[in-house]
Amino acid sequence: MTQATVVDTHPLDTILRADRMPHIFCPGCSIGIVMRCYAQAVLESGIPLQQHVVVSGIGCTGRVAGYMDLDSYHTTHGRAIPFATGMKLANPNLMVTVFSGDGDLSAIGGNHLIHAARRNVDVKVICVNNFNYGMTGGQCGPTTPLGAVATTAPYGNPEQPFNLPYLLAAAGAGYVSRWTSLHVRQLKQDILHSFVRPGFAFIEVLSACPVGFGKSNNIPDGLEEMQLYRERCVLARGVPLENLSIDLRENRPIYVGNFIDRDLPAYKPVTRVG
Amino acid sequence: MHGDEACAEGAIAAGCRFFGGYPITPSTEIAERFAQRMPELGGVFIQMEDELGSIAAVLGASAAGARAMTATSGPGLSLMLENLGLGVMLELPCVIVDIQRGSPSTGLPTMAGQSDVMQARWGSHGDYSIIAYAPWSPQEVFDLTVLCFNMADRYRTPVLLLGDEVIGHMVERVVIPPVEEIPHWERKHPGVPPPATGVYRSFEPDPEDLIPPLPHAGEGYRVHFTGLTHDERGYPDMSADTHHALVTRLNAKIQSHAEEIIRLEEYFMDDARLVVVSFGCTARSARRAVREARAQGIPVGLLRLVSLWPFPEAVVRELGQRMDAFIVAEMNLGQVRLEVERCIGRPAWGVHHAGGEMIHPEKILTAIIAAAKNVGAPGSRKASSAGGVQISG
Numbered sequence: 002m003t004q005a006t007v008v009d010t011h012p013l014d015t016i017l018r019a020d021r022m023p024h025i026f027c028p029g030c031s032i033g034i035v036m037r038c039y040a041q042a043v044l045e046s047g048i049p050l051q052q053h054v055v056v057s058g059i060g061c062t063g064r065v066a067g068y069m070d071l072d073s074y075h076t077t078h079g080r081a082i083p084f085a086t087g088m089k090l091a092n093p094n095l096m097v098t099v100f101s102g103d104g105d106l107s108a109i110g111g112n113h114l115i116h117a118a119r120r121n122v123d124v125k126v127i128c129v130n131n132f133n134y135g136m137t138g139g140q141c142g143p144t145t146p147l148g149a150v151a152t153t154a155p156y157g158n159p160e161q162p163f164n165l166p167y168l169l170a171a172a173g174a175g176y177v178s179r180w181t182s183l184h185v186r187q188l189k190q191d192i193l194h195s196f197v198r199p200g201f202a203f204i205e206v207l208s209a210c211p212v213g214f215g216k217s218n219n220i221p222d223g224l225e226e227m228q229l230y231r232e233r234c235v236l237a238r239g240v241p242l243e244n245l246s247i248d249l250r251e252n253r254p255i256y257v258g259n260f261i262d263r264d265l266p267a268y269k270p271v272t273r274v275g
Numbered sequence: 276m277h278g279d280e281a282c283a284e285g286a287i288a289a290g291c292r293f294f295g296g297y298p299i300t301p302s303t304e305i306a307e308r309f310a311q312r313m314p315e316l317g318g319v320f321i322q323m324e325d326e327l328g329s330i331a332a333v334l335g336a337s338a339a340g341a342r343a344m345t346a347t348s349g350p351g352l353s354l355m356l357e358n359l360g361l362g363v364m365l366e367l368p369c370v371i372v373d374i375q376r377g378s379p380s381t382g383l384p385t386m387a388g389q390s391d392v393m394q395a396r397w398g399s400h401g402d403y404s405i406i407a408y409a410p411w412s413p414q415e416v417f418d419l420t421v422l423c424f425n426m427a428d429r430y431r432t433p434v435l436l437l438g439d440e441v442i443g444h445m446v447e448r449v450v451i452p453p454v455e456e457i458p459h460w461e462r463k464h465p466g467v468p469p470p471a472t473g474v475y476r477s478f479e480p481d482p483e484d485l486i487p488p489l490p491h492a493g494e495g496y497r498v499h500f501t502g503l504t505h506d507e508r509g510y511p512d513m514s515a516d517t518h519h520a521l522v523t524r525l526n527a528k529i530q531s532h533a534e535e536i537i538r539l540e541e542y543f544m545d546d547a548r549l550v551v552v553s554f555g556c557t558a559r560s561a562r563r564a565v566r567e568a569r570a571q572g573i574p575v576g577l578l579r580l581v582s583l584w585p586f587p588e589a590v591v592r593e594l595g596q597r598m599d600a601f602i603v604a605e606m607n608l609g610q611v612r613l614e615v616e617r618c619i620g621r622p623a624w625g626v627h628h629a630g631g632e633m634i635h636p637e638k639i640l641t642a643i644i645a646a647a648k649n650v651g652a653p654g655s656r657k658a659s660s661a662g663g664v665q666i667s668g
């Protein structure tokens with residue numbers, strides 16, 4: 002039998018708060034993977050760590066701010082984007098990333114999300130989409146597929162979900178992509194790319210929440226969901242945005258990739274000389 | 276200059292360079308003035324998508340080191356209350372201006388009210404203390420806006436300016452002193468550089484005043500700020516003891532400095548036997564009524580609450596020992612009267628109106644005369660149980 006070896010150091014020691022471990026994430030949860038991609042991108046960005054700020058809302062994903070050894074702000078449910086907006090405008094030298102969940106960003110914070118996209122304010126948004134409200138125990142939300150079972154939709158969700166890339170594109174976002182927690186290289190590259198291009202960026206990361214979403218929808222194991230991503234994910238080349246909706250329970254392609262990358266003037270406060 | 280413009284100018288004089296807001300009558304002119312003035316001063320004006328976003332942006336700007344504010348009216352303040360609580364918990368200085376109108380709900384958008392007094396005090400969930408001032412003239416709007424920023428930075432907390440439509444839209448002379456005469460209290464900043472290893476304790480209070488110095492984003496302190504109950508490092512700590520200690524300190528840092536925060540003005544109080552308590556635009560009517568009552572030989576004075584919160588309990592309690600009667604005049608149905616009665620331990624006379632028009636001095640005078648005649652009867656110090664009389668304004 003192989004023995005686990007305890008190592009003294011970890012490559013991400015410089016950027017994670019070791020004194021806050023163990024984290025709260027359940028076994029099989031994807032959030033840690035996405036956090037690692039972000040951490041790696043921050044380290045490779047060449048931007049001094051001191052300039053990076055991470056802002057989260059509330060939810061399991063929202064806890065990420067508390068694990069990053071950066072200036073980190075864990076705000077209120079849905080308000081990470083406007084908080085980040087104020088911060089970026091007050092100090093434009095900061096590289097401000099919003100790291101939050103699908104419910105936080107697109108339900109209670111949905112208004113801020115579309116307006117930040119429209120304004121093209123220079124914050125980078127990483128949205129962990131696990132198709133439910135994980136933290137509060139698996140309720141349905143605006144990304145839960147029609148018919149999927151959730152604790153507040155015991156007979157199946159009666160509502161149509163958002164297709165987030167389509168929504169963000171319509172709101173005017175200059176940069177929109179989608180990966181899954183399986184696509185760690187692409188995801189890290191994409192985050193890195195968002196750092197160098199000015200303006201708003203929205204990166205959706207499809208993620209396993211075996212506890213909140215998986216177990217009630219026949220994907221009870223995080224690994225099984227990763228397997229499913231491996232089998233079904235397709236790079237979307239020329240696929241119309243309106244066809245990007247997802248239902249993990251259906252055997253059809255899950256489109257990933259960068260959908261929008263257009264040069265738009267990033268929001269700047271108005272200046273005038275005297 | 277009218278009150279709303281004086282507010283923006285006071286903020287600018289105080290060094291405020293960030294305004295995030297959402298238009299709402301009767302506060303909109305504040306945003307408009309900022310929209311005009313920020314570009315030439317290198318500051319930020321941003322019109323947010325709603326008041327939830329406005330206050331969040333203001334807190335973010337504050338965390339990045341800016342003196343930041345927003346302005347609204349009752350309906351907008353209601354939306355801001357959630358993140359007002361976040362500001363209290365994260366101990367982020369900022370100024371929230373509420374130019375009150377007739378309420379509840381949409382109420383009287385273009386007409387005055389003073390009925391957000393309790394919302395300002397208790398609106399967000401949880402036990403917390405707040406600082407609030409209530410100007411009675413455009414000049415005082417200017418001066419108190421400066422004071423709000425100084426208090427916010429001094430106590431590391433959100434501060435409210437509770438104006439009203441009458442004062443917001445009133446045009447009077449406003450003297451703007453030269454920059455060097457504007458008081459400026461610095462935000463307390465960590466006196467030490469960021470630690471090479473380990474964690475900077477962003478919430479370790481200075482034992483002298485209970486207020487922790489505030490490191491800003493981008494300065495290298497690698498802070499963590501959370502609305503969850505947290506320890507001195509800012510790390511979440513779900514323990515009842517930590518929670519109790521934190522919430523107690525957040526209150527104590529304000530309550531223990533009440534004397535430094537409170538601002539009161541007294542008129543004709545030296546030999547007074549009766550006192551009118553009022554604030555904001557209504558205090559203007561009250562002053563007139565007191566003058567007229569004096570002309571009739573009634574020994575009445577005026578206590579003007581320049582600050583509303585923390586409530587001047589000690590002063591009112593002491594007056595309760597000496598005064599024969601209290602008359603509270605306010606454009607709401609008795610919010611400050613409730614506080615006064617709590618302090619004096621007996622009923623006060625109330626002159627109230629739900630809002631929409633200023634309370635006429637005549638109404639207050641009538642109450643003063645009635646109270647003077649009834650000394651020893653219901654509502655007076657010598658009577659013990661009977662209720663105070665309310666006169667609707």
Ligand SMILES: Cc1ncc(C[n+]2csc(CCOP(=O)(O)OP(=O)(O)O)c2C)c(N)n1
Nearest residue numbers: 059060061062078102103104105134135136
């Ligand atoms: C104003 C407010 N409403 C409701 C809640 C309860 N709440 C906490 S997290 C959450 C949902 C989070 O879902 P999501 O953003 O998808 O994050 P996840 O936990 O799935 O990562 C809710 C409803 C709250 N904290 N604040």
Ligand code: SF4
Nearest residue numbers: 026027030061135210
């Ligand atoms: S509830 Fe879901 S999202 Fe939250 S930690 Fe567990 S697996 Fe992850």
Ligand SMILES: [Mg+2]
Nearest residue numbers: 102103133135
């Ligand atoms: Mg979720």
